[in-house]
Amino acid sequence: MALETLQRDGFLTARLDDVINWARKNSLWPMPMGISCCAIEMMATASPRFDISRFGSEVMRFTPRQCDVIIVAGTVTYKMAKVVRKIYDQMPDPKWVISMGACASSGGMFRSYSVVQGIDQFLPVDVFVAGCPPRPENLLHALIELQRKVAMERTVGSLIRREPLYLPERPGEKSGAAT
Amino acid sequence: MNQVITERLQARFPASVRGSEEFRNDLTVTVRTADLPAVAQFLKDDPTLAFDMLIDIVGVDRFREAERFEVNYTLYSLEHKKYLRLKVLVNEEDPTVPTLTGVWPGANWHERETFDMFGIKFAGHPDLRRLYMPEEFEYFPLRKDFPLMGIPDSLPLPRR
Numbered sequence: 396m397a398l399e400t401l402q403r404d405g406f407l408t409a410r411l412d413d414v415i416n417w418a419r420k421n422s423l424w425p426m427p428m429g430i431s432c433c434a435i436e437m438m439a440t441a442s443p444r445f446d447i448s449r450f451g452s453e454v455m456r457f458t459p460r461q462c463d464v465i466i467v468a469g470t471v472t473y474k475m476a477k478v479v480r481k482i483y484d485q486m487p488d489p490k491w492v493i494s495m496g497a498c499a500s501s502g503g504m505f506r507s508y509s510v511v512q513g514i515d516q517f518l519p520v521d522v523f524v525a526g527c528p529p530r531p532e533n534l535l536h537a538l539i540e541l542q543r544k545v546a547m548e549r550t551v552g553s554l555i556r557r558e559p560l561y562l563p564e565r566p567g568e569k570s571g572a573a574t
Numbered sequence: 575m576n577q578v579i580t581e582r583l584q585a586r587f588p589a590s591v592r593g594s595e596e597f598r599n600d601l602t603v604t605v606r607t608a609d610l611p612a613v614a615q616f617l618k619d620d621p622t623l624a625f626d627m628l629i630d631i632v633g634v635d636r637f638r639e640a641e642r643f644e645v646n647y648t649l650y651s652l653e654h655k656k657y658l659r660l661k662v663l664v665n666e667e668d669p670t671v672p673t674l675t676g677v678w679p680g681a682n683w684h685e686r687e688t689f690d691m692f693g694i695k696f697a698g699h700p701d702l703r704r705l706y707m708p709e710e711f712e713y714f715p716l717r718k719d720f721p722l723m724g725i726p727d728s729l730p731l732p733r734r
Contacts, residue, residue: 473729474708480732508715508724509707517731 412550419463419489420545421451423538426462426486428479430469433496433528437468440531450538459485464541466534467518470498471511480517491545493537494520497527575656576601579623587613602659607671610662614677617649617658625649625658628674631684633692637718642666643694647674664694673698691716 401407425447429437440447447453456462459482471479483492494514497503500523502512514520521544522537529537579601580594590609595602605613617625627650634644641663649658662671673696674681685696686705693714696702703709713720713728 473731474706476731507722508720508729511731517733 412548413546415550416546416548420542422454423450423452423464423491423541423545424454424456424462425452425493426459426465426482427455427457428465428467428469428482430467430471430475430479431498433468433498436528436531437466437495437534440534445531445535447535447538450535450542452538459483460487462486463489464491464493464521465518466493466495467499467514468495468528470503470505471514472509473511474509476511476514476517479514483518489548491521491541492518493522493524493534493541494518495524495534495537496529497525500524503527575654579603579658582620582623583613583616586616600657600659602661604661604663607662607664610660611672611674611677614647614660614674617660618677623651624653625651625656627652628678628680628684629657631674631681631688633688633694633716635692635716635718640665643669643692645671645688645694669694670697672696673700675699690714693717 397407427434427437439445441453441455452464459465463486465479465483465486467479483490492514494500498505498510499514500520502510504527506512511517522541524533524537526533576596576599580591580603583591583594583603587605587609590606590613592604592606594604617623629648629650632646632648634646636642636644643664643666645662645664647660649660650656651658664671669692671694673685675685675696676698682699682701683705685699686701686703688694689696689699689702690704690706691714704711707715708729711728713725715724
């Protein structure tokens with residue numbers, strides 16, 4: 396229908412939020428925060444076999460100032476937490492966080508004095524990825540979930556009012572909410 | 575070779591050697607803490623021994639024993655292809671061991687690690703800072719009385 400409108404009238408109407416979010420979600424530039432073995436799977440995700448560029452995220456930048464999403468891939472020690480936070484703080488808004496693997500999400504097998512038991516203690520995490528390490532497909536799934544989340548955000552509207560963010564249901568998925 | 579080592583050490587330092595033991599052809603010599611640098615220098619310089627390589631320095635916490643801490647030095651002789659473990663003991667009140675950075679410069683970071691984990695001080699060390707833990711950390715994690723999950727709030731996290 397939209398295409399017919401475009402062909403007939405030569406223009407489209409859309410909500411500004413939708414247009415901005417559509418642009419944002421399809422070019423999420425990752426900051427590869429590869430700290431340990433999860434980084435190997437992250438590199439595999441960028442490789443031709445799994446090809447993260449299918450989702451517009453192939454531009455891994457090694458400077459946080461050009462990034463949208465930080466992928467924390469690996470074990471974060473208390474000493475490293477300050478570094479991770481500093482890199483996150485250097486990223487321009489809007490920005491998102493993917494916590495990749497068991498170590499970043501919960502400390503993983505390192506239940507010890509030196510390892511942060513979950514980076515959500517000092518970063519606002521958007522998507523957690525399970526696995527030790529996660530398969531590249533799993534990281535891609537997290538990226539798709541993040542894209543769904545980005546698509547729901549309010550951009551210019553957020554200046555007016557901010558609403559709690561809920562993910563839309565997937566097609567064919569029953570709502571789990573009890574009535 | 576083990577016999578040669580013990581005999582030469584006994585002859586040169588009769589008062590310094592506290593004992594030696596052998597387990598499956600691996601020799602361990604315990605020496606008096608104050609005499610460690612002299613013994614180490616001799617082990618390195620003596621041509622029949624020539625322990626020219628310091629492999630590692632390891633701290634041991636023998637909790638509740640009078641001399642609580644052990645420091646083990648694993649030496650290797652490239653010429654004779656021979657390992658030797660050198661051991662000193664210190665008590666808890668004053669856990670100070672003379673540094674071996676003057677004998678083997680590679681002892682520098684090993685001693686910093688042992689200080690970081692056990693709080694054993696190395697007298698004369700040129701730069702005795704923590705190696706792994708943040709410098710403001712107040713505890714010694716590999717001591718037996720340190721809890722596995724650490725002391726709450728001893729390691730500050732960035733604000734959320």
